[in-house]
Amino acid sequence: IGGQEHLYLETQAALAIPAEDGGIKIYSSTQGPTAVQRATAKVLGLPMNKVEVDVLRLGGGFGGKEDQATPFAAMAALAAVKLNGPVKLVLSRHDDLFITGKRHPYSADYKIGLNNEGKIIAYEAMFYQNAGACADLSTAVLERTLFHATNSYFIPNVKTTGISCKTNLPPNTAFRGFGGPQGKFVIESAIYKAANEMGIPANEIQKKNLLKENDFFYYGQKAERVNSIKCWEKAEELYSFQQKLEEVEAFNKKNKIMKKGISLMPICFGISFTSSFLNQASALVHIYTDGSIGISTAAVEMGQGVNEKMRNIASRTFSVNIDKIKIESTNTTRVANTSPTAASSAADMNGNALLIACNQIKERLVNFIRDKFELxxxxxxxxxxxxxxxxxxxxxxxxxxxxxxxxxxSRISLSQQAYYATPKIYFDRDKNQGKPFAYHVYGTAITTVTVDCLRGTYTIDSVEVVHDFGKSLNPIIDKGQAEGAIVQGIGWLTIEELSQNEKGQLLSNSLSTYKIPDIYSAPNEIKVEFLEDSENPFGPFNSKAIGEPPFMYGIGAYFAILNAMKEFSPIEPLFSAPLTHEKVLMNLYKKKINSPTKMISN
Incomplete structure (x- = not known):
């Protein structure tokens, strides 16, 4: 399973300015302001209260600025102190590609056992993670791989093992999904292989093994408010899956070279940091005397719309026009000890802290009205x-x-700081049991592709999704996040191919050698339907996290391509990502190429 370059629009950057008190202020392009503050304080030999980190917004992050923005900020700060003046550090695109870590490449071995009816009885997987030269966040990423090794399925007997391997690459790091996509790809590969061996469709095995209410995950957490079957059945009905299947079969009978493939991809993704101590957040709210409102939280805006969601929460709580509300930059002096904006948890945790603060001010205002009007x-x-x-x-x-x-x-306080910690989550690493996630997000995607079996090229015809958004805080933002995640997930498993030489140096170090999806390789059509009647007591106003879960729908494109290839040539299933056009072509004609009578050009 290949890695993936983050390719955020804004490269790693920091501006450091010495302060009057012997401290330093850093404007950093980071998802983790406190991580930058802590590391810089150590580098400079300062207490943390003399290092102020300010983040207005990022030009994209995707996990690549959760931990790896820290050294560049510390470098700028050290230079600023030595030179006694402002220092700005901005990486060129080439240097950013060359230096920074990527999504972790994996390889894996698995065993899967099923009965004659297609029920999965046992599953065992061994994951080998390419961590790079040092650990960075690799152990946490690997842990989430193990937590998501069974995707959306209930399997009574599971054993998963992960080994993080030190290699000569730059340290690999967080990337949208944080190890979950790699775990899901392996179980889906196992199901696909089993379906081929048993002579039944993979979707038949998938559907028979979907999680149900009160099932238990293999790490001990009870599955509650489960929407896996709801999403699957609604997708089948809404997007006429059976009819699509018949249309694909009819198309393939008529066409010898062009072949279509279709797949279903369910997802189940746990929301929370698996390191329990990170599941905390603070918010600070000021109402000014003209009625306008200022909000500070630990959430970092990087294009995902979290600032707008914070404004939505305050607007709904106070019932005021959203134009009255300003989101301040994320600042370690205003909001200290922040958790990084990661794990799809920023809107949940910071939104809940904000909700508490707003409600406390609102309660004081209501009490003031009662007293003023003698009610x-x-x-x-x-x-x-x-x-x-x-x-x-x-x-x-x-x-x-x-x-x-x-x-x-009347001397009523119009300011409030509030704190939120996600309740009732824990994990005992000695027993490998606990409740590591506050809740899970569910969904199902139907993906249709067309493969040109003469050239090996393919188009993603459509990705049609039913997704569990909970009660969305902002449907436009959430739908946009889902669409973007789908395209990014497809890119990871199809055209985004990293290449290094024997020394570990990146060869695909420019946009001419590393391809990401453009308008021509993105799906021709993406449909995203909101699952109705989904509740989530852990999210503000019953909302659910959106950042990472839809990324995994991209896995469906891989297996749709395999299904199309199988219609042309009954080849052995290929489980090697990314499935580039070259790989498709070579594997379609693998038997002919390797046979004694090789193809000879005219």
Whole structure:
């Protein structure tokens, strides 16, 4: 299983400015401001309170700036101290590609046991992770691989083992999915292989083994609010899977060279940091005397829309126009001891902390209204659309702005800091049992492809998804995140191929030698349907995380291509990613190329 380059638009960058008190301020392109603060303090021999890290936004991250932004910020800070002046460090694209770590490449061995009905009885997998020259986040990535080794399936007997291998590559690091995609690819390969051996469709095995309510994951956590079957069945019905299957079969009978393939890809992805201590967040809210609102959280905006979600939460809680709300930069002085914006948890954790802070201010305001208007109870007091209502009737000439001004003059605090820690999560690494995730995200994708079996090229015709968003905070943002993740996931398993020489030096070190999906290699059509009636008590307003789970839908494209190839030539299944056009062509004609009578050109 190949690696993947993050290829964020903005390369690694930092600006360090010496401060008057002997400290330093760093503007860093990082997903982990506190990690930068901690490391820089150690490098400079300073206490952390003399290192201020400020992050306004990133030009993309995808995990590549969770840990690996830290050394570049520390370098800039050290130079700034030595030169006693501002220092800006920005990597060129070539240097960024050459120096930084990628998604971890893996290889794996597996055994899978099924009964005659297609129920999976046992599964064993051994994962070999290419960590690079030092650990970085490799052990945490490998741990999540093991947690996601059975994808969306209930398997009663499971044994998974991971070995992190030291190699001569730059240290590989976090990347969207954080080891989960590699684990899922292996179980899907095992199911595909088993289906071939048994002479039944892979989707038949997949469907028979989907998780059900109150099943147990092999690491001891009970599966609750399970939507795997709901998503699968809705996708089959909504997108007319059986009809598509018949259309694919009819197309393949009529065409000798062009072949279509179709696959279903269910997902189940756990949400939380698997290192429990990281599941905490803080928020700081100020309401100014003109009624405008300022918000600080630990969430780093990197194009995923988390700032807009924070504004949505505050707007809904206070019932004010979203234009009144400003999100401040992420700053270690305003919000300290931050967890990185990673693990798809930023909106959940920071949103919950923000919700607590807003509700505490709101409670003070409601109590103030009760006292000011000499009411007996707060039960019927409501602030709605910047108006104050009592028993459903508006108090005349008493707007949100007037309320805030009066509260200030009455010495009511209009600021609040709040803290949130994800409850009831733990994992005992001695017993390999626990509840490492607050909840799981489910979904199913149907992917259709067309392969030109003369040239080995392929097009992704469509990816049609039913996804469990919970109660989405912002459907436009969430749908966009899902679509982007799907394309990125397809790229990982199809055209994005990393190449190194024997010394570990990157050969695919430019955009001419490393290909990412463009408009021509992206799916011709992406449809994303929201699963209805999904609840999640761990997310703000019942929302669910969106950043990483849809990435795994890209795995479906790989197996759809294999299905199309099988229609042309009954070859042995190929489990080697990425499945580039060259690999497709070579494997379609593998028997002919390796036979005694080789093909001879005219």
């Amino acid at each position: 007996t109870s707060t039960d019927n007091i409501e602030v709605k659309e910047e108006k104050v209502l009592v028993n459903g009737a508006e108090i005349k000439d008493y707007s949100w702005n007037k309320l805030i001004w009066d509260a200030y003059f």
